[in-house]
Ligand SMILES: Nc1ncnc2c1ncn2[C@@H]1O[C@H](COP(=O)(O)OP(=O)(O)O)[C@@H](O)[C@H]1O
Ligand SMILES: Cc1ncsc1CCOP(=O)(O)O
C-alpha cells in the first residue's frame with residue numbers, strides 16, 4: 055500500500071522512543087499523515103498500545119523504567135495483532151543495549167526491525183564498523199540484511215546510502231535519499247516510526263515497507279534541493295513529507311528487486 059492509503063487511514067502510532075528525537079518524530083508522523091502518541095510510563099504502556107494501530111520501540115536513551123514499558127507495550131501489541139517495530143539505536147555501543155535488545159527479541163514477536171548496518175550486524179553477532187548511533191556503509195548490506203531476516207525471523211529494513219528491505223525470501227533495495235539525512239539527528243528514528251505507520255496498512259508487509267522507505271527517500275530529495283544546510287533542511291523535510299505525492303514517489307523511486315541466481 056502507498057502514501058495515499060496511509061493518509062486515508064491516519065494510523066495512531068504509540069512511540070516508546072528516545073528523548074533526542076521525540077518531538078521530531080511526532081511532527082514527522084503528523085506531516086506524513088499519521089498520528090503520534092509518545093508515552094513510556096510502565097503504568098500505561100499496555101493500555102496505550104491497546105488503543106493504537108502500531109507500536110514503535112526505540113532504545114536510543116534507555117532507562118530501566120523504559121525497558122519495562124517496552125515489554126508491556128510490545129506484549130500488548132502481539133496480543134492485539136498490531137505491528138510492533140524495533141529500532142535498536144546504538145546497540146553496538148554498550149552491553150546494556152545489547153542485553154536489552156536480546157531480551158526484547160526473546161519476549162516480543164517483532165513485525166520488523168529498522169536500523170543501520172552496524173545495528174543490524176550487532177543483533178546477529180556480526181562485526182561491523184560503528185560509532186555511537188552511527189554506522190559505516192561499507193560492506194555487503196544485502197547479504198547482511200538477508201542473514202538477519204533469516205536468523206531473527208522478521209522483516210529487516212537496513213538503511214544507509216543504500217536501503218535494503220527483506221523478509222529473508224524477497225529482497226528489495228532502495229537508493230533514494232540524501233547524505234543530508236545523516237546531518238540531522240533523528241532521521242533514522244523517524245523512519246522507523248514511518249515504517250510502523252505503513253505496516254498498519256493492508257497488504258504485503260515487504261511492499262508496505264518498500265513504500266515507506268521510498269516515500270521517505272523521495273521526500274528528502276525534494277527537501278534538499280533548496281536547503282542551505284542541516285538547519286533549513288529540517289523544516290523543509292517536514293514540509294515535503296506532508297506534500298510528497300504518490301506520482302512523485304512513482305517517478306523518482308529507485309527500487310530494485312534483488313534476484314539471486316542460486
Ligand atoms: N549516504 C546516504 N545517502 C543517501 N541517504 C542516506 C545516506 N545515509 C543514510 N541515508 C538515509 O537516511 C535515512 C536514515 O538512515 P540511517 O542514517 O541509516 O539511519 P540512522 O540515523 O538510524 O543511522 C534513511 O532514509 C537512509 O536511506
Ligand atoms: C544522537 C542520539 N543519541 C541517543 S539517541 C540519538 C538519536 C539517534 O537518531 P538516529 O538514529 O535517527 O540518527
Ligand SMILES: [Mg+2]
Nearest residue numbers: 143187242243
Ligand atoms: Mg538510528
